[in-house]
Amino acid sequence: MGTLATLKEVPIFERHPTLYLDDGDVVLQAPISSPGQGEKQKFQLFCIQKALLIAHSVVFANLFADASANLGSRCDSRPLISMPDEVFDLSHLLLYLTDPSQYLLRSSHPDTALELYGAAKLADKYMMNTVRSAMVKRVAMDWPTTRDEWDARQTGIQNLRSKAVLDRPRPGKRPRKLILALRTPEPVSAIMFA
Structure with missing residues (x-):
């Protein structure tokens, strides 16, 4: 029974149909919905170029500079960043x-x-x-x-x-x-x- 409970807690990840790019080098993850009771959490995945984010955002530039040694989680062998947005x-x-x-x-x-x-x-x-x-x-x-x-x-x-x-x-x-x-x-x- 413990196994079933943990399977229900495993989130669902969906690649964005147009913003999961083959040449992307970082994956951003954002919640699609909050899970209800007995439902799995769903996340949308975006795979884009780090350079694009760095070129436009001081926040992302600092994030990638500070975390260059270890960004933690990975998805498709790319760094995974959880976005609260x-x-x-x-x-x-x-x-x-x-x-x-x-x-x-x-x-x-x-x-x-x-x-x-x-x-x-x-x-x-x-x-x-x-x-x-x-x-x-x-x-x-x-x-x-x-x-x-x-x-x-x-x-x-x-x-x-x-x-x-x-x-x-x-x-x-x-x-x-x-x-x-x-x-x-x-x-x-x-x-x-x-």
Whole structure:
């Protein structure tokens, strides 16, 4: 019976589908969920390049410099670092570091502020000042700062809405209502981000 109890306590590790890189040299582990009674703890694993973290963060630079002799736990023969952060926020921070075009090349996306809100907080926590500033600028890009910019934006949205109202099924293409939703930033998330 003691064996069964210990098997239930063995956590589940899931590799992130896009952020577990073959050329990574450090594994970050973040909790996906807190275990309920009788449930196993789940962790998301991210395998990325140490140099990327060191280049952007004094905190990580010091961590790796201080722990270069022995980082303790290992995963896939790489050092394993347990992160206390929310997995959603950590994944978007790492995605921003590894592929910022995911955010920079999509204008007025409704989820940008939601995705970068926690990531920006983590960038601040890990002293990634340049990264945090870039995230703030990216979210601000979706929102006009002058009356003329606001009017131009509203005109563009009205044009999309009028096309959406006249929408007819188009084989192999997205409905225009969906296109409108994907090109209109969500104001509540932007307010929370601010």
